[in-house]
Amino acid sequence: MNSFHDKVIYQIYPKSFCDSNGDGIGDINGITSKLDYLKDLGVDYIWSTPFFKSPQNDNGYDVADYLFIEPMFGTMEDVDRLIREADKRGIGLMFDMVFNHTSTSHEWFQKALAGDPKYQAYYIFKDGDPDTPPTNWESKFGGSAWEYVPTLQKWYLHLFDVSQADLNWENPEVREELKNVIRFWKNRGVKGFRFDVVNLISKPAVFEDDHDGDGRRFYTDGRHVHEFLHELVHDTGIQDMITVGEMSSTSLDNCIRYSNPANGELSMAFSFHHLKIDYKNGDKWELMPPDLHHLKDLFQTWQVGMQEGHGWNALFWENHDQPRIVSRLGDDQHYWRESAKMLGTMIHLMRGTPYVFQGEELGMTNAHFTSIDQYKDVESRNYYRILMEERGKSKEETLKILQERSRDNGRTPMQWTGEENAGFTADAVTPWIEVPDYKKEANAKDEMGDPESIRAYYKKLIGLRKEYPIIADGTIAFFDDDNDSVMAYERREGEQSLLVLSNMTADPIRAAVPDGKAFAAGKTLIDSYGEGQTAAVHEDSTITLRPYEAVAVLL
16 A cells, blocks of 8 residues: 555645634634644644745735745744644644745845846746737736736736746756755655646746637646656655645646656646536636536546556545535535535545545535625636626626635635634634635534534545555446446455445436445445445346435445
8 A cells, every 4th residue: 555545635724724813814823723623533634725925915825935934824833833733643744835936025036026137037037018928828817927027128927816926947946946945844844745736837948829728738737847846856855755736737648647656756636627517618707517427527537547557646626726515516505414425425435545625524615605895815806807897797697606616615714613703713803704604504513513414424434544445545447337417436456346326416316336236235334324224226236326325335
């Protein structure tokens, strides 16, 4: 067994996790205060999104100093204490490295603006006419990916917000600076690293207009990305640490290369294709019902493809950039518990390393905000304007889209209790972002006392991965391909087989199993309806799955 195959990672968005000092903003000491909760859940690592010095234009993904803690989150002493206390509980810390870009307030960029050629070479500056950007590429947050600096008569590239200038990885001095960041945190006891949009770091030799898209085909999984990653990992000595790369608009072949141990790059890769199955014409800001057939096809393609290529998947539904999955692919009104449990089962029993985003284990839902004033996310606020001014959407249509798509859906405060501020901060304090009125019962206090809760179910899923090697290391194959309503797969190790079936709809569904007699005699490891009994097998080797039911049977 690989050292990380039976591990489960819990993602924390510090700003929204727990406020320890009553300023309405989550902080490092807040994380430390909840370590026993995470130990009880059974997780092995905490991945924290950045709490480094930052102007917070993109909630910390605009880093101004990789080696300094943003004061609103705490101090270096607080971080050291968090690492020590987590280690006492057998939990490792994974830090989030934003190495594609820095904040424009970073010392390096400020020196570049002052005319220092050494630091201009740290970024991607291009000469040009003030009215004509070097290319027609679009920023991920809307608008041009280029910004003109009149004092320099140059443009700089920013694939994300205008305050996030892309680093020039072709420059070996830049690569060495970033290696030193890894060495610094490794020496302080950090046990793993997550690399933000790391497959975008290698830009083309020649910059040209994209007449068929937004420019991403020229820099996604770029020409030197694999050698850059291998160099970063090898030179910092993190080959045996747990690492994961966030891969934007990537390909299966590249993710195999990123995560195949023989290549010496990363432990695993995040890909996002399965979270675009409700994007109309591939556009995040155009709504459509989830395409379940496409979802099945994507999981089968990636699970089997990564297996055959000896790659490794990071398994996830949610993160700080995604809506809540129970609102997105489940039913957060009529089948809240059932659909949340089903979605957890589907992911956790696949081949790969599962990630749980804070509150996912409670069944936290989308925020259902009704006013743009409630949104804090730069992307959401940008697209509120773009959708109305440039795409002609009404205010009502635009707010409906944000309710479904905004990154703030995953950023509302962690719900520790059912009280007004959800136990995130003191009752008299105004949180940095509102606690939604919806689904207050999705809270840790109530669920920890309920053996049938979503949290109790997630705790069981995490325990099963450690108890049964077939989940951590078994092969995977899919069956019942023609039934779009059911995700059905088999994990196998030696003579042992685990069948997992998930009904992705609100209707009872007949689902086929490969061997009805064996299934009927098998051991039910988990069932989202909580009865712990194998569903009756019909004569035609099918079973009836109840609405949003998931079942896993060991044969």
